[in-house]
Amino acid sequence: MSAPLLWIFLPIILAGILLLVRNQKVIALIASIFTFLLTLAGWLLPIDTAIKIGTLTFNIASSVDILGRHLILNSTDSSLLILIFGSATIWFAVTPTLITARRMVSLGLAIIALLVAALAVEPFLYAALLIEMSVLISMPLLEVPSRRPSNGLLRFLIFQTLAMPFILFSGWLLAGIEANPGEIGLVQQAAILIGFGFSFLLAIFPFHSWIPLLAEESPPYTVGFILWMFPTVTIFFGLGFLDHYAWLRDAPALGIILKTAGLIMVISGGLLAAFQNHLSRVMGYAVIMETGASILSLSLGGNAGMNIFLMLLIPRFLSLVLWTMSLAILREHSSTLLLNDVRGLGRLYPYATSAVVLASLALAGLPLFAGFPPHLALWDRLASTSLPVVFWALIGNLGLIFSSIRILIAFSSAPDETRWESRESPAQRIVLAIGFLALFLLGLFPQWAQSLWTRLPGIFTHLGN
Amino acid sequence: MAGDVTSILNWSAFLMALVTSVILILHRNWRWAIGLLALQYLAVFLLIQTHFPISMSTAKLVSGWMACVVLGIAQLTTISKEDIVDSWPQGWIFRIFTAGIIIAATFALALRTSAWLGISMSTSWGSLLLIGMGLLHLGISSQPFRVILGLLTILAGFEILYAAVESSTLVAALLSAVNLGLALTGAYFVVLPREERQ
Numbered sequence: 001m002s003a004p005l006l007w008i009f010l011p012i013i014l015a016g017i018l019l020l021v022r023n024q025k026v027i028a029l030i031a032s033i034f035t036f037l038l039t040l041a042g043w044l045l046p047i048d049t050a051i052k053i054g055t056l057t058f059n060i061a062s063s064v065d066i067l068g069r070h071l072i073l074n075s076t077d078s079s080l081l082i083l084i085f086g087s088a089t090i091w092f093a094v095t096p097t098l099i100t101a102r103r104m105v106s107l108g109l110a111i112i113a114l115l116v117a118a119l120a121v122e123p124f125l126y127a128a129l130l131i132e133m134s135v136l137i138s139m140p141l142l143e144v145p146s147r148r149p150s151n152g153l154l155r156f157l158i159f160q161t162l163a164m165p166f167i168l169f170s171g172w173l174l175a176g177i178e179a180n181p182g183e184i185g186l187v188q189q190a191a192i193l194i195g196f197g198f199s200f201l202l203a204i205f206p207f208h209s210w211i212p213l214l215a216e217e218s219p220p221y222t223v224g225f226i227l228w229m230f231p232t233v234t235i236f237f238g239l240g241f242l243d244h245y246a247w248l249r250d251a252p253a254l255g256i257i258l259k260t261a262g263l264i265m266v267i268s269g270g271l272l273a274a275f276q277n278h279l280s281r282v283m284g285y286a287v288i289m290e291t292g293a294s295i296l297s298l299s300l301g302g303n304a305g306m307n308i309f310l311m312l313l314i315p316r317f318l319s320l321v322l323w324t325m326s327l328a329i330l331r332e333h334s335s336t337l338l339l340n341d342v343r344g345l346g347r348l349y350p351y352a353t354s355a356v357v358l359a360s361l362a363l364a365g366l367p368l369f370a371g372f373p374p375h376l377a378l379w380d381r382l383a384s385t386s387l388p389v390v391f392w393a394l395i396g397n398l399g400l401i402f403s404s405i406r407i408l409i410a411f412s413s414a415p416d417e418t419r420w421e422s423r424e425s426p427a428q429r430i431v432l433a434i435g436f437l438a439l440f441l442l443g444l445f446p447q448w449a450q451s452l453w454t455r456l457p458g459i460f461t462h463l464g465n
Numbered sequence: 466m467a468g469d470v471t472s473i474l475n476w477s478a479f480l481m482a483l484v485t486s487v488i489l490i491l492h493r494n495w496r497w498a499i500g501l502l503a504l505q506y507l508a509v510f511l512l513i514q515t516h517f518p519i520s521m522s523t524a525k526l527v528s529g530w531m532a533c534v535v536l537g538i539a540q541l542t543t544i545s546k547e548d549i550v551d552s553w554p555q556g557w558i559f560r561i562f563t564a565g566i567i568i569a570a571t572f573a574l575a576l577r578t579s580a581w582l583g584i585s586m587s588t589s590w591g592s593l594l595l596i597g598m599g600l601l602h603l604g605i606s607s608q609p610f611r612v613i614l615g616l617l618t619i620l621a622g623f624e625i626l627y628a629a630v631e632s633s634t635l636v637a638a639l640l641s642a643v644n645l646g647l648a649l650t651g652a653y654f655v656v657l658p659r660e661e662r663q
Contacts, residue, residue: 067634125636126636126639129643133639133642136646136649143653154612157616165619165627168623172630172631
């Protein structure tokens with residue numbers, strides 16, 4: 001038994017089997033239990049250590065060799081596996097309450113396995129190819145049946161595909177730098193290529209246009225899953241670069257570049273969200289803003305920056321699940337998700353509409369919600385280095401808050417004679433209520449998620465330690 | 466003598482890449498597009514075989530042609546009369562003009578790239594030309610089939626350049642898998658809307 005077999009190959013095999021099953025509830029149940037067991041395994045099973053159960057002794061090896069290359073998952077990676085598979089459990093467990101594509105769970109499982117493989121592969125340049133494969137697998141998920149592929153979907157494919165050559169070529173240059181560390185020219189070329197590669201992968205301005213388009217045109221819940229998995233794994237992949245190369249980590253310009261990119265994303269995401277008339281597009285811009293906040297936190301460097309980055313993950317995940325689930329519920333009953341078409345729905349779908357507003361406010365970092373503690377820590381740290389940066393970051397967050405208020409007004413502007421009722425199914429109500437509770441509780445007691453984000457820096461040798 | 470033959474072969478391959486990529490931009494008929502893409506992969510094979518063993522270069526050629534077949538079958542099974550577009554479309558002056566700019570720009574870039582990577586001018590220009598033409602494709606068309614052609618052209622150009630610096634079998638295999646994956650995605654984009662309508 002080896003760790004890559006458990007967390008990479010088994011999910012791929014199960015994904016293939018689940019493609020043959022027709023009942024969506026059965027698929028979701030099997031995948032949820034499976035990913036939950038993998039989360040537990042990440043938590044409980046030590047890697048590369050003999051485990052004794054009664055008379056039986058076995059060992060989970062950390063590495064598998066394929067054609068001379070290695071897939072390595074160490075015991076330090078367990079917290080990342082818990083994050084990825086734990087979040088997947090929740091994404092999959094919610095699907096039976098919604099009308100989603102049957103293949104979402106099976107292909108989603110394959111995407112997760114390939115993304116984990118991208119983080120595990122050595123040499124790391126192969127990760128670009130694995131990420132590209134997971135992008136290709138996600139195409140059937142994001143396509144709306146009976147329509148020609150949307151512009152957002154095509155742009156997503158184009159930008160992610162363009163990232164691959166940059167990452168591959170930078171990998172070659174980085175190998176050259178390792179051999180000749182004094183070559184300034186090579187260092188600059190590699191830095192530019194890495195910059196372009198990650199700008200495409202993370203949808204950093206000006207390569208962000210696919211996110212709002214995709215959010216508007218594709219099924220909301222599936223988009224939420226993609227917008228959670230890809231940026232999260234890509235940022236960890238990028239952090240792996242920083243951890244591996246001291247010249248990159250210690251480059252004086254790195255902090256400035258990250259700060260500028262992050263700030264532009266926060267401002268543009270927040271301000272553009274404020275003027276959107278489509279609920280899904282607001283969500284798309286909020287995701288751009290959040291990715292910007294993550295990059296901004298990493299620009300701080302050291303333990304503080306890493307901790308804030310990790311603290312941002314759980315609130316983002318909860319908000320995205322809640323937001324996209326609610327959008328999926330509303331989408332089932334409304335012709336479009338334009339503000340004009342969802343006017344007054346607050347009285348018919350009180351849970352779903354409240355979830356949209358609360359999730360957006362949580363992402364904006366409003367007090368009492370899960371997003372507040374990490375955002376406060378970010379603003380506090382940024383203020384100690386530059387007040388104008390905090391001012392502009394707050395402008396971005398205010399843009400999202402303004403957008404949330406516009407949405408709230410639209411939901412609540414129902415004719416007086418409209419009766420209050422709840423058209424969500426009981427299962428949807430329960431899931432949304434649990435989501436509200438989690439958003440509030442993590443806002444009041446952020447230390448509850450601490451065990452995860454204190455263990456996560458262990459996956460890096462130099463960063464955050 | 467052997468060097469001269471290789472050089473002539475490389476320049477012939479470059480010319481083939483130039484002609485096919487330019488006509489691919491101009492011609493709107495899908496049958497021509499598939500045929501030109503197949504010829505483009507032949508040019509890629511000829512340019513790559515100076516850096517790769519012949520077996521690996523052939524594998525690239527075969528995977529490229531398989532991608533063409535996948536796209537061709539998808540088009541063949543779904544084509545209807547309204548999809549047959551005039552072969553000499555509007556805006557062709559603009560297309561020729563932009564293609565000319567790309568040829569000139571990539572020539573300038575290729576001079577530096579060939580010196581930097583230590584590869585022949587024909588290889589570096591051929592590679593950059595395909596990348597440029599692929600980007601032009603993406604810039605002027607939003608049709609899924611054309612977008613896939615553009616992405617395949619970019620990857621073909623990149624593979625020529627990358628073959629000069631990285632000779633790993635696994636990378637080559639995975640790149641071929643990505644090419645085939647893109648072709649399958651393109652076929653899916655072409656086939657699915659019509660299947661649902663039926």
